[in-house]
Amino acid sequence: MPEPGRSDTTRAQLARIDAVLVQALIAAALSFAHLHDVASAAGQDGWKAWAYPVSVDLLLVVAWRRLRSGHTKAAAWCWFVIALAASLGANVATAGLLDMTDVPAWLRILVAGWPAVxxxxxxLLAHSAPTATSENAAEVIESIEDQEDTPEPAQPAPTPAPEQPAVSVPPVPAALVQHARKVAAEHHTRTGAPIDTPTLRARLGVPAHMADAIAAQL
Structure with missing residues:
Protein backbone atom coordinates (compact mmCIF):
# COMPACT_ATOMS: atom_id res chain seq x y z
CA MET A 1 0.00 0.00 0.00
CA PRO A 2 1.27 3.50 -0.76
CA GLU A 3 2.10 5.64 2.20
CA PRO A 4 -0.54 8.29 3.04
CA GLY A 5 1.97 11.12 3.07
CA ARG A 6 3.48 10.16 -0.27
CA SER A 7 0.09 9.84 -1.99
CA ASP A 8 -0.96 13.26 -0.69
CA THR A 9 2.25 14.79 -2.06
CA THR A 10 1.70 13.14 -5.45
CA ARG A 11 -1.87 14.43 -5.64
CA ALA A 12 -0.69 17.95 -4.77
CA GLN A 13 1.96 17.85 -7.50
CA LEU A 14 -0.56 16.60 -10.07
CA ALA A 15 -2.95 19.36 -9.06
CA ARG A 16 -0.26 22.00 -9.63
CA ILE A 17 0.65 20.49 -13.00
CA ASP A 18 -2.98 20.42 -14.07
CA ALA A 19 -3.47 24.05 -13.07
CA VAL A 20 -0.39 25.15 -15.03
CA LEU A 21 -1.50 23.12 -18.07
CA VAL A 22 -5.00 24.62 -18.02
CA GLN A 23 -3.55 28.12 -17.71
CA ALA A 24 -1.16 27.48 -20.60
CA LEU A 25 -3.97 26.16 -22.81
CA ILE A 26 -6.16 29.19 -22.06
CA ALA A 27 -3.35 31.64 -22.78
CA ALA A 28 -2.40 29.83 -26.00
CA ALA A 29 -6.03 29.78 -27.21
CA LEU A 30 -6.51 33.49 -26.53
CA SER A 31 -3.24 34.45 -28.21
CA PHE A 32 -4.08 32.20 -31.17
CA ALA A 33 -7.48 33.88 -31.58
CA HIS A 34 -6.02 37.40 -31.36
CA LEU A 35 -3.41 36.65 -34.03
CA HIS A 36 -6.12 35.21 -36.26
CA ASP A 37 -8.31 38.30 -35.80
CA VAL A 38 -5.48 40.70 -36.64
CA ALA A 39 -4.47 38.71 -39.73
CA SER A 40 -8.09 38.57 -40.88
CA ALA A 41 -8.54 42.31 -40.33
CA ALA A 42 -5.35 42.96 -42.33
CA GLY A 43 -6.80 41.26 -45.38
CA GLN A 44 -5.60 37.67 -44.87
CA ASP A 45 -8.82 35.73 -45.09
CA GLY A 46 -9.65 32.03 -45.10
CA TRP A 47 -6.96 29.50 -44.22
CA LYS A 48 -4.28 32.19 -44.37
CA ALA A 49 -5.64 33.91 -41.28
CA TRP A 50 -5.39 30.63 -39.35
CA ALA A 51 -1.83 29.98 -40.58
CA TYR A 52 -0.48 33.20 -39.04
CA PRO A 53 -0.89 32.23 -35.36
CA VAL A 54 0.60 28.80 -36.11
CA SER A 55 3.64 30.47 -37.70
CA VAL A 56 4.16 32.84 -34.76
CA ASP A 57 3.78 30.12 -32.12
CA LEU A 58 6.12 27.73 -33.96
CA LEU A 59 8.82 30.40 -34.18
CA LEU A 60 8.42 31.03 -30.45
CA VAL A 61 8.82 27.32 -29.67
CA VAL A 62 11.86 26.87 -31.94
CA ALA A 63 13.60 29.92 -30.48
CA TRP A 64 12.84 28.80 -26.90
CA ARG A 65 14.20 25.30 -27.54
CA ARG A 66 17.38 26.81 -28.96
CA LEU A 67 17.74 28.95 -25.83
CA ARG A 68 17.36 25.84 -23.67
CA SER A 69 19.96 23.95 -25.72
CA GLY A 70 22.60 26.61 -25.02
CA HIS A 71 23.67 27.06 -28.68
CA THR A 72 23.52 30.33 -30.67
CA LYS A 73 21.84 32.14 -27.79
CA ALA A 74 22.15 35.57 -29.43
CA ALA A 75 20.21 34.48 -32.52
CA ALA A 76 17.71 32.55 -30.40
CA TRP A 77 17.03 35.60 -28.22
CA CYS A 78 16.63 37.80 -31.33
CA TRP A 79 14.00 35.58 -32.96
CA PHE A 80 12.29 34.87 -29.64
CA VAL A 81 11.80 38.61 -29.10
CA ILE A 82 10.53 39.06 -32.68
CA ALA A 83 7.94 36.27 -32.29
CA LEU A 84 6.96 37.50 -28.83
CA ALA A 85 6.49 41.04 -30.17
CA ALA A 86 4.23 39.71 -32.93
CA SER A 87 2.13 37.74 -30.43
CA LEU A 88 2.00 40.53 -27.85
CA GLY A 89 1.26 43.13 -30.52
CA ALA A 90 -1.74 41.16 -31.72
CA ASN A 91 -3.05 40.80 -28.17
CA VAL A 92 -2.77 44.55 -27.59
CA ALA A 93 -4.20 45.47 -30.99
CA THR A 94 -7.41 43.56 -30.31
CA ALA A 95 -7.96 45.43 -27.03
CA GLY A 96 -9.69 48.30 -28.82
CA LEU A 97 -6.60 50.35 -29.71
CA LEU A 98 -7.13 49.73 -33.43
CA ASP A 99 -10.22 49.87 -35.59
CA MET A 100 -10.38 46.27 -36.74
CA THR A 101 -12.67 47.26 -39.62
CA ASP A 102 -10.13 49.75 -41.01
CA VAL A 103 -6.59 48.79 -40.00
CA PRO A 104 -3.73 51.13 -41.00
CA ALA A 105 -1.51 50.44 -43.99
CA TRP A 106 1.60 49.76 -41.90
CA LEU A 107 -0.17 46.89 -40.13
CA ARG A 108 -1.19 45.38 -43.45
CA ILE A 109 2.46 45.59 -44.56
CA LEU A 110 3.70 43.91 -41.38
CA VAL A 111 1.15 41.11 -41.63
CA ALA A 112 1.88 40.54 -45.33
CA GLY A 113 5.64 40.43 -44.71
CA TRP A 114 5.51 38.12 -41.69
CA PRO A 115 5.70 34.79 -43.63
CA ALA A 116 9.10 35.73 -45.10
CA VAL A 117 10.39 36.84 -41.68
CA LEU A 124 18.40 29.98 -39.49
CA LEU A 125 17.52 28.43 -36.13
CA ALA A 126 17.00 24.95 -37.57
CA HIS A 127 20.20 24.81 -39.64
CA SER A 128 22.54 26.39 -37.10
CA ALA A 129 22.21 23.48 -34.63
CA PRO A 130 25.36 21.32 -34.38
CA THR A 131 24.84 17.59 -34.77
CA ALA A 132 25.27 15.30 -31.81
CA THR A 133 28.16 13.49 -33.55
CA SER A 134 30.16 16.65 -34.11
CA GLU A 135 29.51 17.74 -30.52
CA ASN A 136 30.80 14.43 -29.15
CA ALA A 137 33.87 14.54 -31.38
CA ALA A 138 34.64 18.11 -30.33
CA GLU A 139 34.36 17.17 -26.65
CA VAL A 140 36.66 14.18 -27.08
CA ILE A 141 39.24 16.20 -29.04
CA GLU A 142 39.13 18.97 -26.44
CA SER A 143 39.76 16.44 -23.65
CA ILE A 144 42.71 15.04 -25.60
CA GLU A 145 44.20 18.51 -26.02
CA ASP A 146 43.79 19.15 -22.30
CA GLN A 147 45.58 15.91 -21.52
CA GLU A 148 48.43 16.81 -23.89
CA ASP A 149 48.80 20.27 -22.31
CA THR A 150 48.99 18.82 -18.77
CA PRO A 151 52.64 18.10 -17.88
CA GLU A 152 53.27 14.56 -16.71
CA PRO A 153 55.72 13.74 -13.91
CA ALA A 154 59.20 12.89 -15.14
CA GLN A 155 59.89 9.18 -15.21
CA PRO A 156 63.03 7.30 -16.23
CA ALA A 157 62.74 6.18 -19.81
CA PRO A 158 62.92 2.40 -20.24
CA THR A 159 65.81 1.06 -22.25
CA PRO A 160 64.45 -0.57 -25.41
CA ALA A 161 65.72 -3.95 -26.48
CA PRO A 162 68.10 -3.82 -29.45
CA GLU A 163 66.00 -6.20 -31.52
CA GLN A 164 62.69 -4.41 -30.77
CA PRO A 165 63.00 -0.62 -30.94
CA ALA A 166 60.31 1.20 -29.01
CA VAL A 167 57.63 2.99 -31.04
CA SER A 168 55.93 5.99 -29.44
CA VAL A 169 52.16 5.65 -29.94
CA PRO A 170 49.96 8.34 -28.40
CA PRO A 171 47.14 7.04 -26.20
CA VAL A 172 43.77 7.18 -27.94
CA PRO A 173 40.59 7.40 -25.84
CA ALA A 174 38.09 4.65 -26.46
CA ALA A 175 35.34 7.18 -27.21
CA LEU A 176 37.40 8.68 -30.06
CA VAL A 177 38.16 5.23 -31.49
CA GLN A 178 34.46 4.37 -31.41
CA HIS A 179 33.61 7.63 -33.16
CA ALA A 180 36.32 6.94 -35.77
CA ARG A 181 34.80 3.52 -36.46
CA LYS A 182 31.44 5.17 -37.16
CA VAL A 183 33.10 7.66 -39.52
CA ALA A 184 34.97 4.85 -41.31
CA ALA A 185 31.79 2.76 -41.66
CA GLU A 186 29.88 5.73 -43.06
CA HIS A 187 32.71 6.41 -45.54
CA HIS A 188 32.81 2.77 -46.66
CA THR A 189 29.03 2.71 -47.13
CA ARG A 190 29.08 5.92 -49.16
CA THR A 191 32.17 5.28 -51.33
CA GLY A 192 32.60 1.49 -51.23
CA ALA A 193 36.25 1.84 -50.24
CA PRO A 194 38.01 1.84 -46.85
CA ILE A 195 38.79 5.24 -45.43
CA ASP A 196 42.43 6.37 -45.69
CA THR A 197 44.38 8.10 -42.95
CA PRO A 198 44.36 11.65 -44.47
CA THR A 199 40.57 11.50 -44.92
CA LEU A 200 40.14 10.14 -41.39
CA ARG A 201 42.32 12.92 -40.03
CA ALA A 202 40.31 15.58 -41.90
CA ARG A 203 36.98 14.15 -40.69
CA LEU A 204 38.08 13.95 -37.06
CA GLY A 205 40.17 17.13 -36.95
CA VAL A 206 43.04 15.52 -35.04
CA PRO A 207 46.84 15.79 -35.47
CA ALA A 208 48.67 13.49 -37.88
CA HIS A 209 50.23 11.29 -35.20
CA MET A 210 46.85 10.88 -33.53
CA ALA A 211 45.21 9.96 -36.86
CA ASP A 212 47.89 7.29 -37.47
CA ALA A 213 47.28 5.81 -34.03
CA ILE A 214 43.53 5.74 -34.59
CA ALA A 215 43.89 4.17 -38.06
CA ALA A 216 46.05 1.43 -36.56
CA GLN A 217 43.18 0.43 -34.27
CA LEU A 218 40.44 0.36 -36.90
Whole structure:
Protein backbone atom coordinates (compact mmCIF):
# COMPACT_ATOMS: atom_id res chain seq x y z
CA MET A 1 0.00 0.00 0.00
CA PRO A 2 1.27 3.50 -0.76
CA GLU A 3 2.10 5.64 2.20
CA PRO A 4 -0.54 8.29 3.04
CA GLY A 5 1.97 11.12 3.07
CA ARG A 6 3.48 10.16 -0.27
CA SER A 7 0.09 9.84 -1.99
CA ASP A 8 -0.96 13.26 -0.69
CA THR A 9 2.25 14.79 -2.06
CA THR A 10 1.70 13.14 -5.45
CA ARG A 11 -1.87 14.43 -5.64
CA ALA A 12 -0.69 17.95 -4.77
CA GLN A 13 1.96 17.85 -7.50
CA LEU A 14 -0.56 16.60 -10.07
CA ALA A 15 -2.95 19.36 -9.06
CA ARG A 16 -0.26 22.00 -9.63
CA ILE A 17 0.65 20.49 -13.00
CA ASP A 18 -2.98 20.42 -14.07
CA ALA A 19 -3.47 24.05 -13.07
CA VAL A 20 -0.39 25.15 -15.03
CA LEU A 21 -1.50 23.12 -18.07
CA VAL A 22 -5.00 24.62 -18.02
CA GLN A 23 -3.55 28.12 -17.71
CA ALA A 24 -1.16 27.48 -20.60
CA LEU A 25 -3.97 26.16 -22.81
CA ILE A 26 -6.16 29.19 -22.06
CA ALA A 27 -3.35 31.64 -22.78
CA ALA A 28 -2.40 29.83 -26.00
CA ALA A 29 -6.03 29.78 -27.21
CA LEU A 30 -6.51 33.49 -26.53
CA SER A 31 -3.24 34.45 -28.21
CA PHE A 32 -4.08 32.20 -31.17
CA ALA A 33 -7.48 33.88 -31.58
CA HIS A 34 -6.02 37.40 -31.36
CA LEU A 35 -3.41 36.65 -34.03
CA HIS A 36 -6.12 35.21 -36.26
CA ASP A 37 -8.31 38.30 -35.80
CA VAL A 38 -5.48 40.70 -36.64
CA ALA A 39 -4.47 38.71 -39.73
CA SER A 40 -8.09 38.57 -40.88
CA ALA A 41 -8.54 42.31 -40.33
CA ALA A 42 -5.35 42.96 -42.33
CA GLY A 43 -6.80 41.26 -45.38
CA GLN A 44 -5.60 37.67 -44.87
CA ASP A 45 -8.82 35.73 -45.09
CA GLY A 46 -9.65 32.03 -45.10
CA TRP A 47 -6.96 29.50 -44.22
CA LYS A 48 -4.28 32.19 -44.37
CA ALA A 49 -5.64 33.91 -41.28
CA TRP A 50 -5.39 30.63 -39.35
CA ALA A 51 -1.83 29.98 -40.58
CA TYR A 52 -0.48 33.20 -39.04
CA PRO A 53 -0.89 32.23 -35.36
CA VAL A 54 0.60 28.80 -36.11
CA SER A 55 3.64 30.47 -37.70
CA VAL A 56 4.16 32.84 -34.76
CA ASP A 57 3.78 30.12 -32.12
CA LEU A 58 6.12 27.73 -33.96
CA LEU A 59 8.82 30.40 -34.18
CA LEU A 60 8.42 31.03 -30.45
CA VAL A 61 8.82 27.32 -29.67
CA VAL A 62 11.86 26.87 -31.94
CA ALA A 63 13.60 29.92 -30.48
CA TRP A 64 12.84 28.80 -26.90
CA ARG A 65 14.20 25.30 -27.54
CA ARG A 66 17.38 26.81 -28.96
CA LEU A 67 17.74 28.95 -25.83
CA ARG A 68 17.36 25.84 -23.67
CA SER A 69 19.96 23.95 -25.72
CA GLY A 70 22.60 26.61 -25.02
CA HIS A 71 23.67 27.06 -28.68
CA THR A 72 23.52 30.33 -30.67
CA LYS A 73 21.84 32.14 -27.79
CA ALA A 74 22.15 35.57 -29.43
CA ALA A 75 20.21 34.48 -32.52
CA ALA A 76 17.71 32.55 -30.40
CA TRP A 77 17.03 35.60 -28.22
CA CYS A 78 16.63 37.80 -31.33
CA TRP A 79 14.00 35.58 -32.96
CA PHE A 80 12.29 34.87 -29.64
CA VAL A 81 11.80 38.61 -29.10
CA ILE A 82 10.53 39.06 -32.68
CA ALA A 83 7.94 36.27 -32.29
CA LEU A 84 6.96 37.50 -28.83
CA ALA A 85 6.49 41.04 -30.17
CA ALA A 86 4.23 39.71 -32.93
CA SER A 87 2.13 37.74 -30.43
CA LEU A 88 2.00 40.53 -27.85
CA GLY A 89 1.26 43.13 -30.52
CA ALA A 90 -1.74 41.16 -31.72
CA ASN A 91 -3.05 40.80 -28.17
CA VAL A 92 -2.77 44.55 -27.59
CA ALA A 93 -4.20 45.47 -30.99
CA THR A 94 -7.41 43.56 -30.31
CA ALA A 95 -7.96 45.43 -27.03
CA GLY A 96 -9.69 48.30 -28.82
CA LEU A 97 -6.60 50.35 -29.71
CA LEU A 98 -7.13 49.73 -33.43
CA ASP A 99 -10.22 49.87 -35.59
CA MET A 100 -10.38 46.27 -36.74
CA THR A 101 -12.67 47.26 -39.62
CA ASP A 102 -10.13 49.75 -41.01
CA VAL A 103 -6.59 48.79 -40.00
CA PRO A 104 -3.73 51.13 -41.00
CA ALA A 105 -1.51 50.44 -43.99
CA TRP A 106 1.60 49.76 -41.90
CA LEU A 107 -0.17 46.89 -40.13
CA ARG A 108 -1.19 45.38 -43.45
CA ILE A 109 2.46 45.59 -44.56
CA LEU A 110 3.70 43.91 -41.38
CA VAL A 111 1.15 41.11 -41.63
CA ALA A 112 1.88 40.54 -45.33
CA GLY A 113 5.64 40.43 -44.71
CA TRP A 114 5.51 38.12 -41.69
CA PRO A 115 5.70 34.79 -43.63
CA ALA A 116 9.10 35.73 -45.10
CA VAL A 117 10.39 36.84 -41.68
CA UNK A 118 9.17 33.65 -39.98
CA UNK A 119 10.65 31.45 -42.73
CA UNK A 120 14.03 33.18 -42.41
CA UNK A 121 14.06 32.86 -38.62
CA UNK A 122 12.97 29.24 -38.57
CA UNK A 123 15.51 28.27 -41.25
CA LEU A 124 18.40 29.98 -39.49
CA LEU A 125 17.52 28.43 -36.13
CA ALA A 126 17.00 24.95 -37.57
CA HIS A 127 20.20 24.81 -39.64
CA SER A 128 22.54 26.39 -37.10
CA ALA A 129 22.21 23.48 -34.63
CA PRO A 130 25.36 21.32 -34.38
CA THR A 131 24.84 17.59 -34.77
CA ALA A 132 25.27 15.30 -31.81
CA THR A 133 28.16 13.49 -33.55
CA SER A 134 30.16 16.65 -34.11
CA GLU A 135 29.51 17.74 -30.52
CA ASN A 136 30.80 14.43 -29.15
CA ALA A 137 33.87 14.54 -31.38
CA ALA A 138 34.64 18.11 -30.33
CA GLU A 139 34.36 17.17 -26.65
CA VAL A 140 36.66 14.18 -27.08
CA ILE A 141 39.24 16.20 -29.04
CA GLU A 142 39.13 18.97 -26.44
CA SER A 143 39.76 16.44 -23.65
CA ILE A 144 42.71 15.04 -25.60
CA GLU A 145 44.20 18.51 -26.02
CA ASP A 146 43.79 19.15 -22.30
CA GLN A 147 45.58 15.91 -21.52
CA GLU A 148 48.43 16.81 -23.89
CA ASP A 149 48.80 20.27 -22.31
CA THR A 150 48.99 18.82 -18.77
CA PRO A 151 52.64 18.10 -17.88
CA GLU A 152 53.27 14.56 -16.71
CA PRO A 153 55.72 13.74 -13.91
CA ALA A 154 59.20 12.89 -15.14
CA GLN A 155 59.89 9.18 -15.21
CA PRO A 156 63.03 7.30 -16.23
CA ALA A 157 62.74 6.18 -19.81
CA PRO A 158 62.92 2.40 -20.24
CA THR A 159 65.81 1.06 -22.25
CA PRO A 160 64.45 -0.57 -25.41
CA ALA A 161 65.72 -3.95 -26.48
CA PRO A 162 68.10 -3.82 -29.45
CA GLU A 163 66.00 -6.20 -31.52
CA GLN A 164 62.69 -4.41 -30.77
CA PRO A 165 63.00 -0.62 -30.94
CA ALA A 166 60.31 1.20 -29.01
CA VAL A 167 57.63 2.99 -31.04
CA SER A 168 55.93 5.99 -29.44
CA VAL A 169 52.16 5.65 -29.94
CA PRO A 170 49.96 8.34 -28.40
CA PRO A 171 47.14 7.04 -26.20
CA VAL A 172 43.77 7.18 -27.94
CA PRO A 173 40.59 7.40 -25.84
CA ALA A 174 38.09 4.65 -26.46
CA ALA A 175 35.34 7.18 -27.21
CA LEU A 176 37.40 8.68 -30.06
CA VAL A 177 38.16 5.23 -31.49
CA GLN A 178 34.46 4.37 -31.41
CA HIS A 179 33.61 7.63 -33.16
CA ALA A 180 36.32 6.94 -35.77
CA ARG A 181 34.80 3.52 -36.46
CA LYS A 182 31.44 5.17 -37.16
CA VAL A 183 33.10 7.66 -39.52
CA ALA A 184 34.97 4.85 -41.31
CA ALA A 185 31.79 2.76 -41.66
CA GLU A 186 29.88 5.73 -43.06
CA HIS A 187 32.71 6.41 -45.54
CA HIS A 188 32.81 2.77 -46.66
CA THR A 189 29.03 2.71 -47.13
CA ARG A 190 29.08 5.92 -49.16
CA THR A 191 32.17 5.28 -51.33
CA GLY A 192 32.60 1.49 -51.23
CA ALA A 193 36.25 1.84 -50.24
CA PRO A 194 38.01 1.84 -46.85
CA ILE A 195 38.79 5.24 -45.43
CA ASP A 196 42.43 6.37 -45.69
CA THR A 197 44.38 8.10 -42.95
CA PRO A 198 44.36 11.65 -44.47
CA THR A 199 40.57 11.50 -44.92
CA LEU A 200 40.14 10.14 -41.39
CA ARG A 201 42.32 12.92 -40.03
CA ALA A 202 40.31 15.58 -41.90
CA ARG A 203 36.98 14.15 -40.69
CA LEU A 204 38.08 13.95 -37.06
CA GLY A 205 40.17 17.13 -36.95
CA VAL A 206 43.04 15.52 -35.04
CA PRO A 207 46.84 15.79 -35.47
CA ALA A 208 48.67 13.49 -37.88
CA HIS A 209 50.23 11.29 -35.20
CA MET A 210 46.85 10.88 -33.53
CA ALA A 211 45.21 9.96 -36.86
CA ASP A 212 47.89 7.29 -37.47
CA ALA A 213 47.28 5.81 -34.03
CA ILE A 214 43.53 5.74 -34.59
CA ALA A 215 43.89 4.17 -38.06
CA ALA A 216 46.05 1.43 -36.56
CA GLN A 217 43.18 0.43 -34.27
CA LEU A 218 40.44 0.36 -36.90
Missing amino acids: AFLGGT
